[in-house]
Amino acid sequence: MRTTWTFHSAGQLVFGRNAADKLGDIARRLGVRRVFVVTDPNLLQAGLVDAVHAPLSEAGIVIEVFSGGEPEPSLRAANAAIAAARDFRPDAVVGLGGGSNMDLGKISAVVLTHGGQPLDYAGDDKIPGPILPLLCVPTTAGTGSEMSAAAVLSDTDNQMKVGVLSNYLRPAAAIVDPLLTVSCPPKVTADSGIDALTHAIEAYTAVDNADFPLPPGERSVYQGRHPFGDMLAERAVRLIGAYLRRAVRDGADLEAREGMALGATLAGMAFSNVGVALVHALEYPVGGATHCSHGAGNGLLLPYVMRYNAPARLTAFASLAQLLGEDVTGLGDEQAAERAVAAVERLRADIGIPTRLRDLGVKENQLRPFAEKALGIKRILRVNPRTPTLEDLESILRAAF
Numbered sequence: 001m002r003t004t005w006t007f008h009s010a011g012q013l014v015f016g017r018n019a020a021d022k023l024g025d026i027a028r029r030l031g032v033r034r035v036f037v038v039t040d041p042n043l044l045q046a047g048l049v050d051a052v053h054a055p056l057s058e059a060g061i062v063i064e065v066f067s068g069g070e071p072e073p074s075l076r077a078a079n080a081a082i083a084a085a086r087d088f089r090p091d092a093v094v095g096l097g098g099g100s101n102m103d104l105g106k107i108s109a110v111v112l113t114h115g116g117q118p119l120d121y122a123g124d125d126k127i128p129g130p131i132l133p134l135l136c137v138p139t140t141a142g143t144g145s146e147m148s149a150a151a152v153l154s155d156t157d158n159q160m161k162v163g164v165l166s167n168y169l170r171p172a173a174a175i176v177d178p179l180l181t182v183s184c185p186p187k188v189t190a191d192s193g194i195d196a197l198t199h200a201i202e203a204y205t206a207v208d209n210a211d212f213p214l215p216p217g218e219r220s221v222y223q224g225r226h227p228f229g230d231m232l233a234e235r236a237v238r239l240i241g242a243y244l245r246r247a248v249r250d251g252a253d254l255e256a257r258e259g260m261a262l263g264a265t266l267a268g269m270a271f272s273n274v275g276v277a278l279v280h281a282l283e284y285p286v287g288g289a290t291h292c293s294h295g296a297g298n299g300l301l302l303p304y305v306m307r308y309n310a311p312a313r314l315t316a317f318a319s320l321a322q323l324l325g326e327d328v329t330g331l332g333d334e335q336a337a338e339r340a341v342a343a344v345e346r347l348r349a350d351i352g353i354p355t356r357l358r359d360l361g362v363k364e365n366q367l368r369p370f371a372e373k374a375l376g377i378k379r380i381l382r383v384n385p386r387t388p389t390l391e392d393l394e395s396i397l398r399a400a401f
């Protein structure tokens with residue numbers, strides 16, 4: 001039985017409207033002089049690069065902007081970022097964007113520091129030591145990458161998402177400015193927002209830390225459910241339940257944007273210690289094959305997996321219903337848990353997330369191979385409160401088909 005748990009996070013969190021203005025001071029305090037900014041063409045066009053460029057250049061920092069980021073970044077994009085960073089020789093990396101750009105920034109910092117190729121670090125705890133300082137500035141309210149120990153790439157050859165997990169990937173600073181999310185179109189708001197909800201729900205309903213089945217000799221960033229993660233996930237579910245619809249409906253609703261930014265960041269702090277589970281394991285092959293966004297894939301799968309997991313975590317699922325604003329007066333845990341699933345289904349429909357795998361172009365004969373691939377992602381599956389068989393996975397996918 002495991003008896004201790006730990007908590008890791010970004011070195012510093014600066015949160016609030018106009019937080020990006022503080023970037024110059026933060027970088028200077030870290031002793032940074034040359035910064036490599038990883039972003040993408042959309043953010044350049046939306047003028048968001050100025051929000052980091054201005055404070056950094058006012059602080060006398062030399063800046064190189066790489067705008068070759070892309071959604072669900074491929075190894076090719078990672079190699080392009082690494083090559084540009086090598087030429088520039090930065091002493092820190094800024095990831096500006098959604099999870100995609102922040103993760104490219106993370107991978108660039110790893111390879112610049114330790115050499116090799118991105119895939120050398122795929123898996124759990126494969127990075128040998130500290131990396132160039134990372135400053136992450138999210139422009140979506142979703143992935144929590146600004147706090148997390150993960151970086152995710154698309155391995156297009158194998159049609160799979162590949163995760164790198166290490167506490168060395170935690171940013172030195174996370175600068176979370178809700179104003180930077182205002183320009184997110186409704187689909188990006190919806191997809192990234194339900195990803196954050198998935199992080200919070202998977203952390204909240206994970207296997208207990210005391211029962212976390214880590215084989216002897218293996219190390220993992222994830223460690224199962226513990227009180228600190230629980231507290232963060234609980235608050236994240238409340239915030240996302242209250243604000244996601246509003247942020248999708250009216251992108252200029254600043255109270256909703258701020259609530260979502262906080263919810264996503266807290267969810268990132270929770271899942272990056274406790275773990276994500278079966279929804280994410282199934283989304284990796286689905287996203288790899290269909291190229292749907294990570295958030296849309298997770299949002300689609302979330303209620304189906306909740307229904308499968310609920311019997312193993314009835315009390316937590318019953319609490320989720322309340323956190324999502326459901327009236328559960330007089331209901332037993334089983335009925336309340338079903339209310340939680342129904343609440344997520346309604347939210348998913350209200351924000352326009354697809355509800356069937358066939359809507360993403362999945363064919364029936366892909367379900368078994370998806371289940372086989374998901375079964376291989378042990379580092380994530382062991383966080384799940386139930387241990388699924390191949391048949392279980394296939395029947396969840398069939399229900400979602």
Ligand SMILES: NC(=O)c1ccc[n+]([C@@H]2O[C@H](COP(=O)([O-])OP(=O)(O)OC[C@H]3O[C@@H](n4cnc5c(N)ncnc54)[C@H](O)[C@@H]3O)[C@@H](O)[C@H]2O)c1
Binds near residue numbers: 073145149
């Ligand atoms: N590292 C982690 O801990 C972690 C966790 C979950 C997911 N992920 C990964 O993160 C990626 C998804 O990230 P995401 O959901 O944040 O979306 P994203 O970064 O892929 O962005 C989606 C699109 O929205 C655009 N966009 C982002 N912010 C915008 C803004 N403010 N205004 C206008 N357009 C904007 C981007 O240019 C992009 O085209 C996936 O690759 C996923 O696997 C990483």
Ligand SMILES: [Zn+2]
Binds near residue numbers: 196198199294298
């Ligand atoms: Zn996710």
